[in-house]
Amino acid sequence: MRICLLTPSIYGMRGDVRSIVNLAGELAERHEVEIISVRRQREKPFFPVASGVKLSWVVDARPGGRYLLPRGQMRTEVALWRRLRGLRTDVLVSTRPGLGVQVARHAPREITRIAREWGRPPMPGPIRKFYPRLNAVAAATETSRQEWDHLLDGNVPVSVIPDALPAGPWPRSRMDNRIVAAGGRLVAAKAHDRLIRAFAVVAGKRPDWRLRLYGGGPEEKRLRALVGDLDLHNHVYFMGTTSDLTGEFAKASIVASTSRTEVLGMTVIEAMASGVPVIAFDGPRGPGELVADGRNGVLVAEGEDEIEAYASAMLALIDDERRRRQLAAGALEVAAGHGASSVADRWEKLIAATSRRA
Amino acid sequence: MPAVVSDAEVTLADVLSLRLAVDEPLADGTELVLRNRATSVESRVPLGTPDAQTRRAELAVSLVPLALGPGRWDTYLQQGAARTRLRSVDPGFSLDHLDAYALSRRTLAYRAYRTRNGFLALKVDNAQPTAEVRSVWFREGRFEVTGLLAFTGLDDDEARHEAKLALRRSRPDAELTSVATVQGVRFHAALSLCDVLAAAPDQTGTWEPSLEVRGVATPLRLSSRLDDVDGKRRRLHYPAAQIDGVPIRPCYTADDELRIEVGG
Secondary structure, three states: OEEEEEEOOOOOOOHHHHHHHHHHHHHOOOOEEEEEEEEEOOOOOOOOOOOOEEEEEEEEOOOOOOOOOOOOHHHHHHHHHHHHHOOOOOEEEEOOHHHHHHHHHHOOOOOEEEEEEOOOOOOHHHHHHHHHHOOEEEEOOHHHHHHHHHHHOOOOOEEEOOOOOOOOOOOOOOOOOOEEEEEOOOOHHHOHHHHHHHHHHHHHHOOOOEEEEEOOOOOHHHHHHHHHHOOOOOOEEEEEOOOOHHHHHOOOOEEEEOOOOOOOOHHHHHHHHOOOOEEEEEOOOOHHHOOOEOOOEEEEEOOOOHHHHHHHHHHHHHHOHHHHHHHHHHHHHHHHOOOHHHHHHHHHHHHHHHHHHO | OOEEEEEEEEOOOOEEEEEEEEOOOOOOOOEEEEEEOOOOOEEEEEOOOOOOOOOEEEEEEEOHHHOOOOEEEEEEEEEOOEEEEOEEOOOOOOHHHHHHHOOOOOOEEEEEEEOOOOEEEEEEEEOOOEEEEEEEEEEOOEEEEEEEEEOOOOOOOOOEEEEEEEEEEOOOOEEEEEEEEEEOOEEEEEEEHHHHHHHOOOOOEEEEEEEEEOOOOOOEEEEOOOOOOOOHHHHOOOOOEEEOOEEEEEEEOOOOEEEEEEOO
């Protein structure tokens, strides 16, 4: 079977890109898989892509290129339309609502068309109008499934398929380094400032613990200034980006996530796979969907005194190695459900069921 | 013959200790191959007669007789003509163990680690006595540094050693010293920043700190290498202090040695 995954770009460093690369790598063991990026901004993808996966792109946006036509949205849309019209494949999976709408409008009907969704529906009008032409929607979490089901009113079957981890074996933490790690782009939505403020409390009481931040982004300068203001320059390491986040998490004893909204939570899943407990804020759309408080991680309520509450949760876990190990065991059980082969099986079942219906 | 390392560590006696999970029991005549990544030089270690039944194997390989040079060495298992690179799920070291490893006097330091692609590798470095920096502070007009002495052979006890912190610069040449505290292998040193400015007035430049400890032959350079974080110049930014309007900032060189930059 030939499967195409349509994504805005496979070249960046994001959780959804990691998830798509993992899924494509596993599906390529059994099928012919191609990842189509709408835009190509770099020479090589940030995350290593399995050798069996074919990469292609619609618009070349690498810096330094010279093009006949001007760049811009119109050119991209026309190029995407042409690509979709002429696409020869059995299954086409779109990974953004915007792309899902284009697939519903322009991709040939004989192709099994599936939309992969992480967040809530961003633009109800076009989705209600065009999504019924798709064969299925695959949501990443149960909350997201309910929202999409509600919006689409039963016109398209919506199912839940979790994100895939890379093929194992996954690295395993020994829990003996005094390190708290956090991964993710340094952007405002990830609220790393809350983590740094909470870690200031921890560093005051347990000065031999260190915080390692993995990732890069526009907030880096501001966060470095905050680290300077709080006198944490010996404690907080800006580790930069890495393509092996699970390996780096395996060197830590705790993984912290302070996102305001974490629609995807790929770093949370990767932390669990490394056998490290996660401390996160319990928001309505946060990592709470993946973390069960007291079983495989710790959830802290948002609101007033959230920084103090987060710091005391970290300190409690730092001081209790036995509890850390218990939570890590629970985390590994959750991670098993995200194994690449079991996720790929669920995709195959969904594809088989939708093509039968079609 | 896929093999996954579930535990890897270089012990204090420079023995590479591995715990392996193998799909098929290891055959007689299996060798552990260490291959230098840069020069492709190989070193082979026969593994003796393994238990034919077991799917778990424990290996202990003494590294000193292999005469491995500095660099990174990849690990393989070779059975006849078939060669498998060893996958690893273990980070390969713990930071506390690295501190304990650095207590002895050594000329070569070995460290097992997991590569970014998930394979076991060995890092071999030239080891010379150094002062490993753990914290740097600018407080009350002084530069303060704490850390521990590495590869000096001193014992980690309560014994105090006479020591001084020296700061040197060239063009124009200048030197400053102050008394430092060394207890066991832990050190603490401080220096007035006003003295630093007064030693080379109106001159921008970089000062090289070093620690001179009685009982250790050479002056110890201040560096930070006893962990897995390379490139601290980029990853750790220390804040600058302003003395009489001149900014003074500690920073690391490309090979993780501490410097103090004045002005600029």
